[in-house]
Amino acid sequence: AQRVTQPEKLLSVFKGAPVELKCNYSYSGSPELFWYVQYSRQRLQLLLRHISRESIKGFTADLNKGETSFHLKKPFAQEEDSAMYYCALSPLISSGSARQLTFGSGTQLTVLP
């Protein structure tokens, strides 16, 4: 069984401050980790994925297999970053096939002016 834990339901930071949204997972195999974001009144959308090691909108996330974590970080938060953030896990199956996502319960980030 797989599980994703986001310990903070709510997180508030001031504009320009660093922000870190925590995500821990449990999974016996090799996982793929994602961060999804949902802005107010918009649909759920992919923010970034661990495999591409990319930075999107200034956000980065590093997969730490030893700590089974995939924390989302941004050095200088902006007001437009205010949104609900979900960490998600998908099993990596070498043979392919569609793979369902297991989501955490989300963290509501508010960036204060």
Add this chain to the structure above:
Amino acid sequence: GAGVSQSPRYKVAKRGQDVALRCDPISGHVSLFWYQQALGQGPEFLTYFQNEAQLDKSGLPSDRFFAERPEGSVSTLKIQRTQQEDSAVYLCASSSYRNVPRGYGYTFGSGTRLTVV
């Protein structure tokens, strides 16, 4: 269409009523998922289709839940004899891939918010 379309956006049902929720995936998308998102929770997997074949329905919470995709495009999630615990946002997601490549994130619809009173 430009994205995954779901209808209705909002549905209020009396307890015991049957409901049908519709998902129009992006044209040509092979894979289609349904997720249920209860208030304050992340989405939870319900079922998965590859074209018209329902390959995984392990997440359906009870036999009151039924999903179909008869022609491999539009999908309908039906809930019979709705209960208050069925109140949630129902999300549909689709993908053009049959075998999903690493790192792929699905395209989600805006969801249908179901309230059972």
